[in-house]
Amino acid sequence: MIWNLGSINADNFYDLPHLPGPGETLTATRFRQGLGGKGANMSVAAARAGARVMHIGATGADGRWAAQRLFEYGVDIPHVAEVDSATGHANIHIDPQGENSIVIFAGANADIDEQMIGAALSEARPGDTLLLQNETSGQVYAAKTAKALGLRLIYAAAPFSAAAVAAILEDIDILVLNAVEAGQLHAATGRELDALPVGDVIVTLGSDGCKWISNTARTTRLFPAFPVVPVDTTGAGDTFTGYLASALDRSLPMPQAITLASRAGALMVTRRGTADVIPDLREVQDHDFG
Numbered sequence: 647m648i649w650n651l652g653s654i655n656a657d658n659f660y661d662l663p664h665l666p667g668p669g670e671t672l673t674a675t676r677f678r679q680g681l682g683g684k685g686a687n688m689s690v691a692a693a694r695a696g697a698r699v700m701h702i703g704a705t706g707a708d709g710r711w712a713a714q715r716l717f718e719y720g721v722d723i724p725h726v727a728e729v730d731s732a733t734g735h736a737n738i739h740i741d742p743q744g745e746n747s748i749v750i751f752a753g754a755n756a757d758i759d760e761q762m763i764g765a766a767l768s769e770a771r772p773g774d775t776l777l778l779q780n781e782t783s784g785q786v787y788a789a790k791t792a793k794a795l796g797l798r799l800i801y802a803a804a805p806f807s808a809a810a811v812a813a814i815l816e817d818i819d820i821l822v823l824n825a826v827e828a829g830q831l832h833a834a835t836g837r838e839l840d841a842l843p844v845g846d847v848i849v850t851l852g853s854d855g856c857k858w859i860s861n862t863a864r865t866t867r868l869f870p871a872f873p874v875v876p877v878d879t880t881g882a883g884d885t886f887t888g889y890l891a892s893a894l895d896r897s898l899p900m901p902q903a904i905t906l907a908s909r910a911g912a913l914m915v916t917r918r919g920t921a922d923v924i925p926d927l928r929e930v931q932d933h934d935f936g
């Protein structure tokens with residue numbers, strides 16, 4: 647079972663004639679709303695990969711549809727609370743060239759408290775997996791609690807936060823980050839990835855695949871990407887991490903888990919959208935990458 651303390655966002659997409667300047671009022675030519683947030687994306691990916699996933703999170707009353715969507719996608723939501731805040735959201739402005747500007751508000755994601763996390767994790771069993779990212783409150787408490795309970799801890803250091811990484815690093819088993827976050831981590835800590843107190847570090851490198859640094863075995867191994875023609879790279883990292891968590895949760899060895907996650911990430915970049923289009927296990931296993 648996977649416990650995912652994760653963000654739930656409404657992604658609000660506005661198509662605009664151009665990105666607005668200071669003082670400008672613009673009428674959008676199109677509006678779409680979808681389920682987003684790194685946490686929600688990872689929960690959907692892990693569930694599509696076949697895991698039982700318990701999401702720990704929060705929305706406002708305006709986000710009941712988002713929790714319901716998670717449920718429809720196979721994620722368990724008894725520990726998604728409704729709180730007295732706006733649901734977390736991202737307002738995404740897109741111009742005709744596809745350039746965007748994005749405003750994010752954490753809202754209810756910042757209202758997840760220790761009591762909510764403690765209640766959820768009191769149902770966890772040793773050998774379960776806890777997945778964490780940086781878009782919610784309470785990660786440090788969750789990490790300490792889960793470690794004491796004997797859970798496997800996977801942490802995606804995204805979006806990067808030096809304070810969060812410093813507080814959590816000693817407790818986690820597996821760190822997943824992209825190349826930009828790896829640079830930020832190095833700048834913040836002054837440490838190389840192979841000198842971190844974390845058993846396994848995975849750096850995703852987009853179309854260059856990923857790198858697995860095992861600090862237990864003192865080895866580094868490169869995994870090439872599966873060849874695809876990308877049309878939209880959003881959600882690739884979240885899909886990769888959700889699939890990785892799912893594979894490790896059902897005890898696949900790391901190289902097989904990374905290969906499966908890489909297949910899922912590659913397939914994801916061939917699709918426009920986020921949570922709604924994350925591929926399922928059969929599609930990921932059966933796809934012919936040529």
Ligand code: ADP
Nearest residue numbers: 824850851852853855856871882883908911912
């Ligand atoms: P993020 O979205 O966090 O920046 P990446 O872009 O590194 O993450 O993507 C995560 C994983 O998805 C990569 O390690 C790779 O396996 C796969 N992936 C991403 N982009 C591509 C691509 N253009 N071609 C093939 N695989 C890709």
